[in-house]
Amino acid sequence: MDELLVAYHRDGNRAARDQVLVELMPLVRSLAMRYAGRGEPLDDLVQVGALGLIKAVDRFDVTRGVEFTSYGVPTIVGEIRRHFRDKAWAMHVPRRVKELSVRLSRVLDELTTRLGRSPTLGELAEALGVQEEDVIDALDAAHAFSTRSLDASVNGGDLLADRLASTDPGYDGVEDRWLLATGLDVLDPRARRIVELRFFEEKTQSQIAAELGISQMHVSRLLRSAIESMRGSISELRDDDV
Numbered sequence: 001m002d003e004l005l006v007a008y009h010r011d012g013n014r015a016a017r018d019q020v021l022v023e024l025m026p027l028v029r030s031l032a033m034r035y036a037g038r039g040e041p042l043d044d045l046v047q048v049g050a051l052g053l054i055k056a057v058d059r060f061d062v063t064r065g066v067e068f069t070s071y072g073v074p075t076i077v078g079e080i081r082r083h084f085r086d087k088a089w090a091m092h093v094p095r096r097v098k099e100l101s102v103r104l105s106r107v108l109d110e111l112t113t114r115l116g117r118s119p120t121l122g123e124l125a126e127a128l129g130v131q132e133e134d135v136i137d138a139l140d141a142a143h144a145f146s147t148r149s150l151d152a153s154v155n156g157g158d159l160l161a162d163r164l165a166s167t168d169p170g171y172d173g174v175e176d177r178w179l180l181a182t183g184l185d186v187l188d189p190r191a192r193r194i195v196e197l198r199f200f201e202e203k204t205q206s207q208i209a210a211e212l213g214i215s216q217m218h219v220s221r222l223l224r225s226a227i228e229s230m231r232g233s234i235s236e237l238r239d240d241d242v
């Protein structure tokens with residue numbers, strides 16, 4: 001391996017470079033496997049790692065007298081991590097939170113193995129050297145890593161949008177309340193008060209008559225006239241909309 005790297009860097013031997021890349025691809029796949037199962041296809045991670053390998057081979061200084069892997073492994077892993085940080089997120093997440101999320105994933109695995117249980121929020125925060133609120137942000141950010149289409153099928157063949165969607169009963173009432181308020185605006189104060197007493201306070205015509213000091217028959221005529229006026233005003237509005 002060292003001879004091939006020397007042949008490439010000192011003599012410009014491209015065949016030696018290509019052979020180094022081929023021989024080190026198993027190392028790239030092994031490193032990519034560490035990050036499998038985190039939302040990105042393994043083949044994509046291998047390709048990203050291969051780019052890191054190319055950079056490491058091209059930038060390696062053969063005059064330093066160190067093993068290539070001591071430089072190549074961090075370069076390959078760094079490329080994979082940058083892929084997760086910058087390109088693999090389905091929603092915009094601040095870079096600080098992305099980086100913490102990647103660190104959190106690694107620390108979570110390490111603590112779980114060492115403790116034999118899932119670590120607490122406080123233990124994660126201490127291991128990362130951050131506040132518990134920052135850990136919560138990083139955990140929440142993991143949900144932004146990938147998304148599902150609303151047109152995706154779920155159990156039973158229904159669309160995800162149909163499972164998630166619900167009708168807010170308040171929507172239907174918005175237009176009704178607006179039309180009612182418009183209708184009330186065309187009434188004079190006494191007619192409006194009679195309508196409010198009858199339909200909002202649910203008083204009988206005899207109770208309204210007693211409160212206003214008029215006959216029940218008069219209340220009936222005024223109420224009928226008010227309703228006709230409101231109906232005409234609302235009908236005009238609907239005709240205008242059409």
